[in-house]
Amino acid sequence: MTFRRQRALVSQRRLGTFFLLSALAHGLMLLKLHSPAVVTVQIPAPELAVALAADHQSTAAAQTDTTAKRRPADSVPVAAETLQVATHTPALSDALTNHLHSLLHESLSRHFIYPPMARRHGWEGRVELLVRLDPEGRLYGMRIVQSSGYPLLDQDALLTLQRIGSIPQARGWLPEQGYATTLPVIYKLTEG
């Protein structure tokens, strides 16, 4: 019977498979060691240094530059409060802000998990949170500035950020006054 003959071959085949698996595993581990994928994506340091230097040397230039990029007044919710933030977080160069944003994005996004109940009921939405970092990279004083309409999603976003606690990678990049930003968290269900 073919089945019986196949069984006799099984042990041989298993040995073969073991070697194959072992070779594959070793090969993959070696590959992994040299893989460029492990290197975190960073803004090239020279560019950043130049940007920072420019920021320190000529504040006036930066000022005119940022004036040009100013957001329209209607998108600023509370003028008085905006003023406070601005002093709290002094103007940073675009390059530095971008770098901080990508750091934030990288270290925060992998912690989010879609709440199962929200998934079951098809709840989606955009939560905006105020995220503050002290110079040591610790997250503090976070709160929701724009609700998604679902308290479950709002709470999830806030709790996830609180759980993360700090972003050590940001330490060297943060100004001594700390840094604040609005972080939108979008909960979105995909088809199929």
Place this chain on the structure above:
Amino acid sequence: MLRTWGARENAVSRSVSMTALMGLVLILPAYAEDTSAPVIVTATRVPTSIEQIGSSVTVIDAAEIERRQWRTLPEALAAVPGLHAVQSGVTGSQTSVFTRGTNSNHTLVLIDGVKASDPSSPNGAYDFAHILLEDVERIEIVRGPQSTLYGSDALGGVIHIITRRGRKTFEAAGHVEDGSFGSYARAAGVRGATRFVHYALNIAHTETDGQSITPERLRAGRPEERDGYRNTTYSGRFGVTPAPGFDIQLISRYSKAHTDLDVGDGEDADSYGVTRQAVNRLEARGTFFSDLWKPLLAVSHTWHQRLNFNERQNTLGDEDHTRHQGERWKAEFQNDFRFNNANTLTVGAEREKETMKSVGTSVYGSSFGDFVISQDSNASARSYSAYLLDQFTPGKYFRLSAGARLDDHDAFDPVTTWRLTPSVVIPVTATRLKASYGTAYKAPSLYERFGRSPTNYGTQFFGNPDLLPEESTGWETGVEQAFWGGRVDTGVTYYQNRFDNLIQTVFTSSFDSTTVNIKRAESRGGEYYLALRPFDAFEARLDYSYTRTRDDAGLELLRRPRHRGRLAFDYRPLPTLGLTLETLYVGERQDVDRVSGARLTAVDYTLVNLGGSWSVSKSWSLYARVQNLFDREHEPASGFQGLGRGGFLGVKGAL
């Protein structure tokens, strides 16, 4: 890319004297001036079909199947609350599912919308053993009476297996796995889609030498013989999308399984069965008048063949050469009319034809001489159905579905079933209240109605063409509540079912046997779950099911444990490393002795499964698992032992 979300420094602030604002610095700002790139949290949508409103639903998706390393359907179903899957032995052995205390032929199984059961099965029960999960996108389990949407068989619930479909991103994946009991598995598949075409093709093969089905206590000096299994499954989905909102697809699945059996009361060296199953479906879906009308037109075909072989070992030995073949054709036309956001009406009609054929003989040797049963059944039946369902969302929180269905079978009076499910979902408090009340039925199987099995003593089993359908009425109510941003998710459900006209085989005064509608039964119970996620890398889930059953003689129904529990942990210490631990508990239950047929109380058991997976790179991962970690001896069905401890190791690659 990130520059678009770049700094938005406010020049106004600079012009204000710093000293004047020194005092304000300590006041916490309400809005930050710049906005970061959004964090996008995604998950695949769980499509809520109409039958899920107000019902208890469990969805097992591909991610969970992969995480838990489930290879066959019985393994996945073991994790579902309210269900009790009984595999009579090892991998590939006959598997029955008892949903909420109902009988094994009271759960409807659909594969991509096609009714999967074998029309030649004596009582219409589905054998869950032969479904490999490699190509499965998700399994939806809806509990409670569901005949209104699905017709016959859906008394306890519906298990819907949905296979993968090609998506925009091209994917090619495969895995090899080896392990205990001389097991190995291979699978490979490709999927993809262009604007007009989508395709998915998958081949999976699994093979194991297994372990003896017969426990040591029943071997009676006979040598241990391993009962192996092998299964090869080919599946594919090909579709064309000539215009947006219009899709025509062909779904095909074919599997061939070879199962070693231990028939009779003990070890049997060379008894085996071959099961071939084919499922095909051609469907066209459309969306017209901006979602107002969504028609579905489908023709599906199921084909089953079961062969049993057993050569005679000695004069007292058994012999078996039987062949059972079943076929079903079904045509469906369903229409969804979405009048507005608050009201969707579903109208549908179906036509079904089932045929079966059984031939061959089984010989049971004894010191009194041979007892020979011949199979001589050849039958077919037709039915027509029409149904109407309405999904109504009058307010913000309240949802209601109501429906009725009429099934006209050629052999008995038309059957009417109906269903009413109110449900309240309150997003503010993250609460869901659900309830459902409905009826269901099961048409007698072709064998029960027209089967014929004569014996060499001049007696015979003959079907009863006047059988009535088995009927049930059931209701359930429950609540689900999430706390702490969904990190605590809990729910409880209570249900009751009543069954009437249950079919049983009885002996007549002439020692012939036939089927009659004489039994009644009831079941009631509860399901409880608690899911916890104290931090993002760790998850724990507890499921507990309580089931009480009683037939009209006041006896508990067989193989339905009163208590059933599961505790599962998922831990991800590193982004690339995942660990799982699962504990399954099956409580005491009534069963019958395999040799004497006497009623007994089977002992409870606990199984522990451990698994781990490591993503070596973006496209490669290694995984391993240990099943039945403590090598617990257990008999899911009395006299048929389950697998002992086994370790498995595999590698998976994907493009």
